[in-house]
Amino acid sequence: MGNIIDLRSVCCPMNFVQAKLALESVENGMVVEILLDDGEAVRNLPRSLKFEGHRLLGLKECEGHYILTMEKVAE
Amino acid sequence: MSEKRVKTTIDMKNLKAGGFIKERDKDLFTVRLRLPGGRLPVPRLRKIAEVAEKYGVEFVHLSVRQSMELIHVNISDFDGIIHELGEGGQKVATCGSRLRVPVACGGCEYNPNGLLDSQASALEVDEKLFATPTGHHKFKVAFSGCPFDCPKAAINDVGFIGAVKPELDRDQCISCGLCAKTCAEGAIEMDQDTKPLYYPEKCVSCGDCVKVCPVQAWIEKAKGYMVYIGGKWGRHPLVGTKYAAFLPAEKVVAFISEVLAWYREKAQGLGRIRLGKVIISEGADSLLDHLRNSFPDYVVETTLTHRVLENK
Numbered sequence: 001m002g003n004i005i006d007l008r009s010v011c012c013p014m015n016f017v018q019a020k021l022a023l024e025s026v027e028n029g030m031v032v033e034i035l036l037d038d039g040e041a042v043r044n045l046p047r048s049l050k051f052e053g054h055r056l057l058g059l060k061e062c063e064g065h066y067i068l069t070m071e072k073v074a075e
Numbered sequence: 076m077s078e079k080r081v082k083t084t085i086d087m088k089n090l091k092a093g094g095f096i097k098e099r100d101k102d103l104f105t106v107r108l109r110l111p112g113g114r115l116p117v118p119r120l121r122k123i124a125e126v127a128e129k130y131g132v133e134f135v136h137l138s139v140r141q142s143m144e145l146i147h148v149n150i151s152d153f154d155g156i157i158h159e160l161g162e163g164g165q166k167v168a169t170c171g172s173r174l175r176v177p178v179a180c181g182g183c184e185y186n187p188n189g190l191l192d193s194q195a196s197a198l199e200v201d202e203k204l205f206a207t208p209t210g211h212h213k214f215k216v217a218f219s220g221c222p223f224d225c226p227k228a229a230i231n232d233v234g235f236i237g238a239v240k241p242e243l244d245r246d247q248c249i250s251c252g253l254c255a256k257t258c259a260e261g262a263i264e265m266d267q268d269t270k271p272l273y274y275p276e277k278c279v280s281c282g283d284c285v286k287v288c289p290v291q292a293w294i295e296k297a298k299g300y301m302v303y304i305g306g307k308w309g310r311h312p313l314v315g316t317k318y319a320a321f322l323p324a325e326k327v328v329a330f331i332s333e334v335l336a337w338y339r340e341k342a343q344g345l346g347r348i349r350l351g352k353v354i355i356s357e358g359a360d361s362l363l364d365h366l367r368n369s370f371p372d373y374v375v376e377t378t379l380t381h382r383v384l385e386n387k
Contacts, residue, residue, distance in 0.1 A: 043257050047287045051187060056289035058251040066256070 003032040007041065008065055015041055016048050023054075028074040031057065033067050042066045083150065089157045092206035094167035098147065105136070106145040106156060107168040109205070112179035112197035112218070113141030122163025130156055140215070141178045142168055169206040172347070174214045174335070177201055182220035183237070189220035190282050191237030191300060196327050203328050209335065211342045212349045215307075216331060218300075222281045229315040230308045232350045233334055235300035239282035240321060245270055247292035254284040254293060297321040299373070304334060304362065305351035305381050312386065313351035316359065316378040318366060323373075330370060337365045355381050 005022045007015040019034060026032055034049075036042045042059070046068055050056050055071040096105040108123065115123075127135065127145055130152050136144040148156060157167060168176050179197035183189030196218045207214075217231040221238075228234025250269040262277035263284055271284075280301070284293045299321035306315030322330060334350070341361070342353045354362055359378050367374040 043259065043283075046253050047187065047257065047283070050287065050289060056251065056253060056287070058249075059253050059256055 003030055004035065005032060006035045007045070008035050008037050010041075012040055012044065015045055019045065019049065020052070023072055026072045028072055031069060031071050033069055036066045036068055038064070038066065042068070046070075084154070085150065086154050086157075089153065089167070092167070093170035093173060095148075095153070096144075096170055100147075102150045104148050104150060104153075106148045106153075107138065107170065108143045108145070108160070109166040109168040109176050109201070110142055111176050111201035112182075112194045114194060115143070119163050119165050123160065123165055126156060126159045126163075129159070140175065142176065170213075172209050172212050172214075174200075174204050174207040174209065174216065174331075176205065177216040177218060178226050178231075179218040180220050180225045182218070186220060187286070188223055188281070189237065190239050190298065191218075191220050191235075191324055193218035193220040193226075193235070193237060196235065196300075196324055200328060200331060204331060204335075207335065210339050211345070211353075212347050214335065214338070214350065222279045222301075228306075229303040230306040230312070231315065232304070232306065232338075233331055234303040234306060234315055235322075235327065236303070238280035238299065238301045238321060239285060239295045240280060240297040241273070241278070241282065241284050241293050242296035243271055243273060244292050244294060247290050249290050249292070251289060253287045253289065257283045257287040259283070299323045300327065302330065302373075305354045305359075307349050307351050310387070312384040313349075313355075313381060314384065315351065316381060317375055318359075318363060318378055319370060319373040320375055321373060322370065326370065326373075330366070333366055333369050334362070337362055351381055355383075 003026055005019055010018055036045055046056055054073050057069040059066055059068050094107045098105055132145045134146055136146055138144050177197040177200045179193040182193035183191060200216055215231040217226040217228050217234045219226045219228050219236045222236055224236050228236045248270055252265055254271050255263045255265050260277045260279050262274045263271045266272045285295055302319035302322055303315035304318045307313050338350050341357050342348050
């Protein structure tokens with residue numbers, strides 16, 4: 001797999017924009033792990049990525065932060 | 076004394092709904108423009124700027140309730156300004172003891188939190204009830220598309236807040252846990268089988284669970300407006316209380332009309348009095364019963380006791 005986008009300590013709206021830019025170089029259908037802080041980031045970013053058309057797969061807590069797993073879905 | 080007196084002519088029918096507010100200085104008025112929901116298409120914005128400039132208006136004021144007000148308009152220019160704004164589709168608002176132009180947030184069209192189309196509701200109410208005389212006092216209406224409630228629904232005579240009642244289809248659920256993490260109210264927790272448990276008493280009907288769910292396991296069981304009645308701010312603030320839940324958008328005009336009917340009747344002989352004060356003297360049950368006749372499926376059992384906030 002190896003696709004990890006680390007957005008810890010990146011605030012809104014930079015976290016969404018960075019995710020969007022990073023996802024541009026990911027191949028369609030690939031699974032990506034996105035590292036998110038607790039709080040605003042983990043509450044808002046998953047929904048925003050879903051609205052962008054990607055497929056959310058899961059969320060797990062890991063040593064004080066969260067790992068969102070999603071599949072890139074290109075338009 | 077042979078000076079010729081200039082006679083100002085003004086078409087009175089243009090002034091019937093109000094919207095012209097006397098300023099301090101002689102002959103000068105503020106002209107309040109009618110912008111339901113605060114939405115102003117760019118061509119109309121351009122037309123307003125053009126007319127304002129022509130009549131010497133140097134600045135506009137963006138009012139607290141989403142109007143654009145033309146400042147320092149001379150009374151002799153009323154007819155010209157109204158006519159020219161009208162060519163661009165721009166009308167004048169209202170004032171006084173009438174139903175005011177509704178305010179609204181952007182709603183669900185483009186805001187990710189929006190649940191209901193608050194803009195469409197504001198437009199519909201403006202179209203059908205604009206400047207309806209109340210016989211007593213002003214009557215303010217606001218629409219919030221979601222429980223974030225940016226327009227502050229409960230400080231209006233009738234305020235609407237978009238809401239969703241979520242329901243889980245456990246068979247569809249993939250146990251991702253996103254809903255539990257997304258819920259800011261602690262209304263969803265993951266249970267031992269790693270399926271979500273829902274606590275409706277904590278739920279504020281924001282629909283975040285429905286929006287984040289990747290597989291549509293959370294669905295909208297009901298969708299409509301929570302309705303708050305009797306609010307106002309000003310010298311003696313009153314916070315409106317909840318009278319109806321999940322009222323469908325298409326019933327909004329009929330609902331407001333029933334509130335107005337009750338207000339007109341119960342405030343008879345009380346002079347210039349706001350709806351909230353009438354509720355305090357009549358008791359909320361009277362209004363609840365009245366509304367229940369027409370909206371039995373949506374009116375709540377009881378509501379909180381209205382109280383003036385003595386915060387001055």
